[in-house]
Amino acid sequence: MILKALQAYLNNFRGFSREIWILTLITFINRAGTMVLPFLSKYLHEDLHFSLSQVGTIMVFFGIGSMLGSWLGGKLSDTIGFYKIMIFSLLTSGVLFFALQYVTSFEGMCISMFVIMTIADMFRPAMFVSLGAYAKPENRTRALTLVRLAINLGFAAGPALGGLIIMNIGYKGLFWVDGTTCIIAILIFWLKVKEKKKSTYQDTEHPGEILVDSVFKDKVYWIFLVSTLIVGIMFFQLFTTVPVYHKMQFNLTELQTGLLLTLNGVLVFFLEMPIVNYIEKNKVDKIKVIIFGCLFMTISVFLLLINFWSGVLVVMMLFMTFAEMFSFPFSNSFAMSRAPKHHQGRYMAIFTMTYSLAHIVSAKVGFTIVEWYGYQANWMFMGVLGIIGTLLGIWVLKLVDNEFKLKN
Known part of the structure; x- marks a missing residue:
């Protein structure tokens, strides 16, 4: 009975292309590695000694950067292609996370968070467009669900790992791990997934x-x-x-x-x-x-x-x-x-x-x-x-x- 239920559950994961599984893997690595974010307010307040009002202001810059990045990522995916945007976004944000640990002033942190989130969140719309390119039309919602599962698993693993890193190395360790996971994730994508110039999704039979x-x-x-x-x-x-x-x-x-x-x-x-x-x-x-x-x-x-x-x-x-x-x-x-x-x-x-x-x-x-x-x-x-x-x-x-x- 249990084996039958397990088999039925696993059947839901059949029919995906190799590229979709790789996208799911890099999404999990990226999200598990994004362990700076759950502890960001704590780091700003306790380590850098910013007031709660200043932390709130930095988070506003964080949100505005996220919105601008989402818009730019989508617009550029339409003009130069999602593949280049995904590689640029993760590679650059990985390097910027390394540098973020050396920013300690309030003004510097506002600018840094805005720039990092603008570049980091260019990845999201580009990734969604890539799902349209690599997933079969009948599998598209399930492919989105698979990536959402990877995001949820990554968010579940990230804070726990982040807590261990803070206890053993300190907050600086988070920046190194976050930057490294961004770079590892996109290297896997670049080595294993070839750019798709055209997708069946874009060539609709019903214009x-x-x-x-x-x-x-x-x-x-x-x-x-x-x-x-x-x-x-x-x-x-x-x-x-x-x-x-x-x-x-x-x-x-x-x-x-x-x-x-x-x-x-x-x-x-x-x-x-x-x-x-x-x-x-x-x-x-x-x-x-x-x-x-x-x-x-x-x-x-x-x-x-x-x-x-x-x-x-x-x-x-x-x-x-x-x-x-x-x-x-x-x-x-x-x-x-x-x-x-x-x-x-x-x-x-x-x-x-x-x-x-x-x-x-x-x-x-x-x-x-x-x-x-x-x-x-x-x-x-x-x-x-x-x-x-x-x-x-x-x-x-x-x-x-x-x-x-x-x-x-």
């Missing part, structure tokens, strides 16, 4: 599939992005206000909060690929799945209004996890499928910028509401935002249905 030829004229896509932004704002509460709320309201330890986050990671690891595979095989409409994801995310936030029973945190995490599994892989896939020929990079750039913006807005808005009005007001605000996001998803579904009717 009329998308009715616009510029991302700025695609009304449907922008409504979808606002819904995606809302989902991101709700989800990132998990890493900003929620851990603090655990301690304040229920007196949870760091270990208990960590276990709840681990529950999220374990469920994603074991369930996301089978869920995506099932939805793909049964040809369920991607937009409908995304709508359910936003609805589940909204329910998870509203559940936090129950502030007298700690068990609600487990129920909330279950809803949040399923919301994540419905929303993220299919939002990625919809964004890619929406892009017309020669515009994949730009579409994926704006898509990844949406999450960068969500990260900045989520922390700032969430903590401001908590400071002024309390946690209950924040959960209510986020929940109402979620209802708006769900309604926007329904609007996107109707607009796409109308496009389909016009074509036929």
Whole structure:
């Protein structure tokens, strides 16, 4: 029985090209190596003795750099190709991470974080475009899911390894490891994956599939992005206000909060690929799945209004996890499928910028509401935002249905 279940699970990972597996491997190495990031605020405050206000300012430069990098990476992927952008981004950011440990002034750190994140986050949209080039059309959502699994595993391994390095070598060791993993990852990619000039994904047989030829004229896509932004704002509460709320309201330890986050990671690891595979095989409409994801995310936030029973945190995490599994892989896939020929990079750039913006807005808005009005007001605000996001998803579904009717 167990062997049968294991075989069924492993079957979800069949059918990928060699290039997709290599992309997954380098994504895992890169994300596991990005261990500076979870400890960055701590390093700036405790080692460099910056005030919390200064740390906040540096993180704003971090976020702006991330957004600019996402845009540049997408735009340049369309003009000079994703392959060159991926190699430039990881190789250069690896070298810059080595240099970052020698920056100790506030102004220098603001400029350094902006430059590093601009170059480092050029990688993300280029990587998404590469999935479109190397994955078969029928495997594209599963390929995205596979890479997401690598990201989740990398993020799970990174902080633990980072903690060990800090204890034994100090913060400086993180910069050396982070830079080295960036360079190792891209050398594997360069040696094992050949540049693909043309992809079957770009040579669509149905050029009329998308009715616009510029991302700025695609009304449907922008409504979808606002819904995606809302989902991101709700989800990132998990890493900003929620851990603090655990301690304040229920007196949870760091270990208990960590276990709840681990529950999220374990469920994603074991369930996301089978869920995506099932939805793909049964040809369920991607937009409908995304709508359910936003609805589940909204329910998870509203559940936090129950502030007298700690068990609600487990129920909330279950809803949040399923919301994540419905929303993220299919939002990625919809964004890619929406892009017309020669515009994949730009579409994926704006898509990844949406999450960068969500990260900045989520922390700032969430903590401001908590400071002024309390946690209950924040959960209510986020929940109402979620209802708006769900309604926007329904609007996107109707607009796409109308496009389909016009074509036929």
